[in-house]
Amino acid sequence: MNEALKMNYGNFFSDIPRDIDDEVFDTILSPGHFEIKRIISKGNQSPPDYWYDQERNEWVMVLKGAAALKFENNRKTVKMIPGDFIHIPAHCKHRVEWTDPDAETIWLAVYY
Amino acid sequence: MNEALKMNYGNFFSDIPRDIDDEVFDTILSPGHFEIKRIISKGNQSPPDYWYDQERNEWVMVLKGAAALKFENNRKTVKMIPGDFIHIPAHCKHRVEWTDPDAETIWLAVYY
Numbered sequence: 001m002n003e004a005l006k007m008n009y010g011n012f013f014s015d016i017p018r019d020i021d022d023e024v025f026d027t028i029l030s031p032g033h034f035e036i037k038r039i040i041s042k043g044n045q046s047p048p049d050y051w052y053d054q055e056r057n058e059w060v061m062v063l064k065g066a067a068a069l070k071f072e073n074n075r076k077t078v079k080m081i082p083g084d085f086i087h088i089p090a091h092c093k094h095r096v097e098w099t100d101p102d103a104e105t106i107w108l109a110v111y112y
Numbered sequence: 113m114n115e116a117l118k119m120n121y122g123n124f125f126s127d128i129p130r131d132i133d134d135e136v137f138d139t140i141l142s143p144g145h146f147e148i149k150r151i152i153s154k155g156n157q158s159p160p161d162y163w164y165d166q167e168r169n170e171w172v173m174v175l176k177g178a179a180a181l182k183f184e185n186n187r188k189t190v191k192m193i194p195g196d197f198i199h200i201p202a203h204c205k206h207r208v209e210w211t212d213p214d215a216e217t218i219w220l221a222v223y224y
Binding site: 036057110 | 120122123124126143145146148173190193194195196197198199220
């Protein structure tokens with residue numbers, strides 16, 4: 001059994017916290033060379049003028065809800081609905097511009 | 113830009129083939145030390161008495177549809193609905209016992 005395995009099985013859409021003041025990050029699988037996380041947002045957005053500048057590449061998909069990401073290099077805003085995925089290379093500056101305030105947005109993120 | 117990146121962005125639920133005789137495997141991201149695939153099933157099941165015996169670990173989640181996996185070690189059948197995920201260690205023998213014949217079942221699989 002993999003030490004890094006947080007859960008052997010489960011449902012990605014269960015155990016959603018009732019109140020989401022800040023985005024909720026849960027590690028699902030973390031074998032060392034990559035990491036799978038579940039992120040839950042509800043109306044959360046990055047602080048004004050804040051840009052994520054990550055050490056790792058990120059492959060991220062919206063599974064429920066709706067969101068918008070903004071990228072610094074082209075200033076483009078990308079709307080995301082369920083099934084939409086995007087690859088964000090390390091140090092590609094981006095921010096969460098908007099998430100649906102009325103329902104949970106559930107993301108699957110793979111960092112590597 | 114990552115050479116191994118098949119698509120920079122897309123929607124996981126689009127470009128579903130109309131006819132699915134065999135399960136359809138699409139590589140979404142393959143940076144070397146792990147691989148993300150989309151699998152589409154429609155009524156497919158493993159051949160009688162066939163067991164997958166994989167070299168790699170697999171973390172797999174059903175995103176749409178319904179399926180049942182069977183495991184050789186405990187002979188248990190695990191029903192899977194959207195959001196259900198399971199970790200299948202390398203060489204843990206398993207088979208696809210059933211997938212919904214009336215609608216596509218869409219899986220996200222991470223091999224590592």
